[in-house]
Amino acid sequence: MSRQTISHEDGAIYEFTPDLEPIATVDSGAELTIETRDSLDGAVQSEDDIIESVPEEVNAATGPIAVEAAEPGDVLRVEIEAVRVTEDRGRVITIDGFGLLDGYDEIEAPRSRITPVEDDSIAFDDLEVPIDPVVGTIGVAPADESYTTLVPHDHGGNLDTTDVTGGNTIYFPVFQEGAMLAMGDSKAAMADGEMCGTGAEIATAIDVTVEVIDDPNVALERPLLETDDAWKTVASADTLEQACKLANLDAIELLAAEHGIDETDAYAFSSLVADLEISQVVDPLVTVRNAVPREYLADPF
Amino acid sequence: MSRQTISHEDGAIYEFTPDLEPIATVDSGAELTIETRDSLDGAVQSEDDIIESVPEEVNAATGPIAVEAAEPGDVLRVEIEAVRVTEDRGRVITIDGFGLLDGYDEIEAPRSRITPVEDDSIAFDDLEVPIDPVVGTIGVAPADESYTTLVPHDHGGNLDTTDVTGGNTIYFPVFQEGAMLAMGDSKAAMADGEMCGTGAEIATAIDVTVEVIDDPNVALERPLLETDDAWKTVASADTLEQACKLANLDAIELLAAEHGIDETDAYAFSSLVADLEISQVVDPLVTVRNAVPREYLADPF
Structure with missing residues (x-):
């Protein structure tokens, strides 16, 4: 079976809701490449592109993807084989009203810094940071409430978790028929904490294998x-x-x-x-x- | 210069105060072995020894040790060469009123579990945990306030930080003449978080080299x-x-x-x-x- 590509151009969401409509339906066991745009929808291409306040829509998540036979109570297994950056620059920004040190005198917001991709690294001024991608937003349709893609919760969403990267596997509770997987908001690099509010936000291609675990031995409530x-x-x-x-x-x-x-x-x-x-x-x-x-x-x- | 041993039997404190009196005075560069008793002063030797509430005195810190020529504004460098467990058992306990999940129905407190030392591991039932010691409480005389050895603050104190172990170095701001170093509350093993309120509390011998850095390039406010x-x-x-x-x-x-x-x-x-x-x-x-x-x-x- 060949690997199927699903792009943000096919469809992307800014909100995980209980009643998502899929842009694609795949079998359990499907191997996919998910193409994602950067969390700011390309708005920051140079350091003159400033984000004045948190946009109403951020973290476009490519999908939703229905997985055949996934039923509430099942577990969706998402093995992440690889995450590749697919553009020549990332961006790390401060935004007024956002970030760990929001409101501190020492910190200027808004500011945009471009981190050019150079081989296996990104550059921050003359500092090199190895590319170690993170998928910031990944989740499934929630049980009852809706959550924008800025919010993490039991369905996943904006988890901003460094372990969501190539070589690792993430499991979600299935709350809705088909699970309705979506992902985006990747970073070329990010520290645990994501203190300023972003990593090096960047477009990526994410190779995953999705699999439904029915009758799981443990009832999963969270990722x-x-x-x-x-x-x-x-x-x-x-x-x-x-x-x-x-x-x-x-x-x-x-x-x-x-x-x-x-x-x-x-x-x-x-x-x-x-x-x-x-x-x-x-x-x-x-x-x-x-x-x-x-x-x-x-x-x- | 031979390594000097300073024992909890020579003196130990339960409070870091600005006006500590030293039990020993050593030169900058001194190599020391600090002997510590367990954080509960030996009160839990079997699983029948229950701690009903947080004792008034815990985390006995061997010291204080004055380091010659340490002046306010200096930095005290404490290189930890090794931490050795010096008794045949640790103990991990729950106490009513303490711990991350204090008050949850699922959690019984008080309870005491003994973790016998077996070669390079401790045992929790039939589970083996490699010994990887942590010095839980380590600090210097604070600037103005006093802090019991249950409290961490800018002077150090009850930091309960897994990196405070053999092979690493910890630096403290010097607030008082002589710095007044004291340490204790070691664990044979502890997770980041110390969720139940203790690690495997145990007596240890800690090899350190202490050194005064005068005129440091950065003014240290915290460890x-x-x-x-x-x-x-x-x-x-x-x-x-x-x-x-x-x-x-x-x-x-x-x-x-x-x-x-x-x-x-x-x-x-x-x-x-x-x-x-x-x-x-x-x-x-x-x-x-x-x-x-x-x-x-x-x-x-």
Whole structure:
């Protein structure tokens, strides 16, 4: 089966809603290349292109893609084989009213900086940063509420999580028939935290394999990440403290089920081995991961 | 010069105050072995030893140690050569009123779990956890306020930061003559976050070399960590969001000075390369790091 390409020119959304209409329908097991434009829809091509305030529409997510036979209660497995940058520059910007240090005297907003692509790096002035792409926004149709692509929640969305990259796999709960996968908002590089509000925003082509897991052994409430080293629960909430609680509760549930221990022992054990990690601190809800090393957790599905 | 041993039996504090009296005075450059008892002063030797509420005194910190010629405005460099566990068991506990998930129905508190030392690991039931020690509480005499050893702040204190371990170096601002270094509260293993409120609390012997940096090139306001890969600012505050802001501001200042760029560019650049990391989410103030890869930051002193 050849790899099917689905482009943002075929369709892209700025809101994850419960009733999305697909631009494509694929089988479970399909290999896809998803083409995405940058989060600002190309508005910043030079350092003179300034974004005065957060645009009403950002983070265009290519899709939605219906996956045949995906039903509520299933899990959608999205293996990310590779993320390639497909334009010659990224951009990192400050916007008034956005970012960790919004309102601090030292910080000027708006400002746009262009990060040209040079072989395997981007340049920030004379500093080189290795290209290490991140898919910022990825998710499925939510259960009841609608969320713009600026917001992360249980359906995924604007998770801005560095682990969403080539070589890793992300799992979503399926809330609606066909799941309705969409993704975009890639970065050529981004730090955990995404402090100024962006990474190096850039167009990409993302190779994925999508697969429906029916009758999963665990009921997934939120996204879950699989990396070479760890299984990582992912939770978004109003505060980092609240997101930490949700991410830790999800990790505890997985550990308790795997080892036949109660939640209190799983909690104590997590405090020895399961690192809490920051995804992003700038979106309307903030996102945290709880990483359980693979030696303590087999495939939970 | 032979390595001098200073034990918790010589003296230990439960509060970092501006006017500490030293139990030992050493030269800049001194090589020391600091012996510490566990954070609960040996109160939990079996799983029947239950801690009903947070004790008034926890985290005994061996010291204070005056370092000759350390003056306010200097920086104290503490290179941690090794941390060795010196007893046959650790303990990880829940306490009512403490911990990330305090008050959740699923979590039973108090509970005590013993983690026996077996060669290079500790055991949690039949799960093995490699020993990877952490010095939980380490700091100097603060400027004006006093802080119990349960609290982290600009003087250090209960930072509960996994990078405070053998092979790394931690730098403190000197607020008082002699600096007045003290440390304790070690763990045989701890996850970033320390979610249940403890790691595997254990007695240790800590090999350090202390050195006064006078006339430092940067004025340090808070602790700074040096690891193999990164320089990490360390900040404690009421919320993780506020701690993130302080840690990022400190990192921005270092990046701006190093590269001759303004704070806004340093902020944007940090958003590409400088990961925000969680130290702990359970103490009266919470602690965050901002890790700047060493390729972007030379020794700032």
